[in-house]
Amino acid sequence: MWVGLGWGMGYAVSPFKRQRIIEFDSRVAGVSVEEFCRQVGVSKSSFYRIRKRAEQEGPGAALVAHSRAPLHPARRWDEQ
Numbered sequence: 001m002w003v004g005l006g007w008g009m010g011y012a013v014s015p016f017k018r019q020r021i022i023e024f025d026s027r028v029a030g031v032s033v034e035e036f037c038r039q040v041g042v043s044k045s046s047f048y049r050i051r052k053r054a055e056q057e058g059p060g061a062a063l064v065a066h067s068r069a070p071l072h073p074a075r076r077w078d079e080q
Contacts, residue, residue: 013042015063021047022054
């Protein structure tokens with residue numbers, strides 16, 4: 001079942017869900033990553049993306065989504 005705003009328009013994963021993803025250990029929980037993702041309501045790709053960011057940048061950085069603003073906007077206005 002698809003939950004979100006529509007195809008291509010992803011939804012932000014809440015900090016609470018991100019914390020659960022960061023702390024998840026399949027050996028302790030006794031469920032697979034696939035089952036955990038189903039229970040929490042996130043895709044496996046989101047799960048692994050958040051885990052990777054937590055490893056690279058630290059758990060605190062992984063709790064907040066990156067900005068979706070473009071790095072190079074198509075239009076730029078003069079100072080005038």
